[in-house]
Amino acid sequence: MPLQMKKRKKVRVPRERRAPGGLRRFLGWCVHGYTALGMVAAGMIAVLLVRGGAADFRTAFLLMLVATIVDATDWTLARRVRIKEAVPSFDGRRLDDIIDFLTYTFLPIGLVWRAGILPEGYEPWLFFPILASLYGFCQVQAKTDDGYFLGFPSLWNVVAMYLYALPFGGWASLGIVVVLAAFTFVPSKYLYPSLPGRFNRMVTLLGIPWGIALVWVILQLPESRSARLDPAAMAVAWISLGYPLLYLGASWAITLAHWSRRPTPGGKPAAD
Numbered sequence: 001m002p003l004q005m006k007k008r009k010k011v012r013v014p015r016e017r018r019a020p021g022g023l024r025r026f027l028g029w030c031v032h033g034y035t036a037l038g039m040v041a042a043g044m045i046a047v048l049l050v051r052g053g054a055a056d057f058r059t060a061f062l063l064m065l066v067a068t069i070v071d072a073t074d075w076t077l078a079r080r081v082r083i084k085e086a087v088p089s090f091d092g093r094r095l096d097d098i099i100d101f102l103t104y105t106f107l108p109i110g111l112v113w114r115a116g117i118l119p120e121g122y123e124p125w126l127f128f129p130i131l132a133s134l135y136g137f138c139q140v141q142a143k144t145d146d147g148y149f150l151g152f153p154s155l156w157n158v159v160a161m162y163l164y165a166l167p168f169g170g171w172a173s174l175g176i177v178v179v180l181a182a183f184t185f186v187p188s189k190y191l192y193p194s195l196p197g198r199f200n201r202m203v204t205l206l207g208i209p210w211g212i213a214l215v216w217v218i219l220q221l222p223e224s225r226s227a228r229l230d231p232a233a234m235a236v237a238w239i240s241l242g243y244p245l246l247y248l249g250a251s252w253a254i255t256l257a258h259w260s261r262r263p264t265p266g267g268k269p270a271a272d
Contacts, residue, residue, distance in 0.1 A: 028086025035074045035092060038099035041067040045107045049114050057115060057164065058221040060107070064157040065215065067103040071096070072193070097137055100154075105133040108160035112177070115225065117163050119170035129156060129177055132184035147200075148254070149190040152183035158244055165217060165229060165237050188255040191247060199250055210243040 041063045048056040048063070074096070083092055109126050112118065118125065133154040136142060144150050159180060163173045193203045213236055220233035229237060 024081060024086045027081045028083050028090075031074060031077045031081055031083055032087065032090060032092055032095065034070065034077060035095055035099065038067040038070045038103055041070070042099060042102040042107060045103070046110075049107065049110050052114050054221065054223050054225045054227075057111060057225075058218060060111060061157075061161050061164075061218045061221070062215070064103055064108065064161075065211070065218070067099070068157065071100060071103070101133065101137055103157065105130060105154050105156050108156040112160050112163060112173075115164055117160075117170065117173050118177070119174060122170075122174055125174060125178060129154075129181035129184075132181040136184045143192065144189060147192055148251075149192055150187060151185060151190075152180050152188075153190050154184070155244075161214070161218070162237070162241060162244075165221060166234075166241070167228065188252065189258060190251040191254070199254070203247060203250070206243060206246070210240055213240040 045060045045063050045067075048060040078092060109130055113123050113126050132152075133156070136151050136154055139150065141150055159176065162168075163176065168176070191199055191203050193200050193207060217229070217233055217237045217240065220229055222228065228234065
């Protein structure tokens with residue numbers, strides 16, 4: 001009898017090892033291009049800081065806000081197209097980190113220096129937040145497994161805006177910069193608004209009216225550095241400051257609750 005031919009078994013190729021289709025690869029590069037818009041904003045901010053006028057600072061803050069919106073939304077787009085499968089040869093996370101360091105730390109700190117916010121002669125202290133942010137960005141666990149930032153998340157664009165818009169004074173501004181930079185080295189948890197979770201959703205929803213108020217305040221910034229906001233804009237700026245303070249307060253409440261549940265050397269959870 002003739003031998004029956006054995007049927008060949010189909011070998012399933014894992015999804016992550018399949019070559020992406022042309023459309024998906026195109027969409028993947030579109031997402032990377034969208035992320036790269038943050039670098040375009042960074043270049044424009046650098047030019048504005050070199051000019052150094054009050055109107056230039058106002059435009060720089062608006063561009064920082066644009067870069068923040070891009071950073072907050074590109075992750076969702078990347079997940080939709082499964083970016084690592086669509087463009088496996090390109091590291092979008094590294095691109096994102098480079099742009100974030102420029103737009104969240106280096107350029108905002110440069111604006112604080114260029115605008116003369118700190119007391120004269122104390123400008124070298126601005127290297128502290130830059131070095132602290134380098135430390136934070138290079139941490140292997142810059143983001144915790146349970147979905148938080150570890151240490152102060154280098155939101156220096158927000159800090160710079162409030163130091164510029166509100167009359168804190170040079171010494172208070174220096175204290176704020178030093179304290180927040182020091183918090184980068186403290187293993188505390190900070191909310192990550194773009195991730196799921198009840199508190200993250202709350203921060204995201206409250207961030208919408210805060211962002212609108214912030215844009216309005218930035219547009220009201222005076223043309224002269226020596227002038228101040230008009231009373232209405234000043235009031236909105238002070239009220240809007242409640243949002244970042246709420247963010248810090250909620251983050252530290254979560255941190256303290258986490259610390260209180262840490263096991264003691266004997267292996268039992270610490271008492272509340």
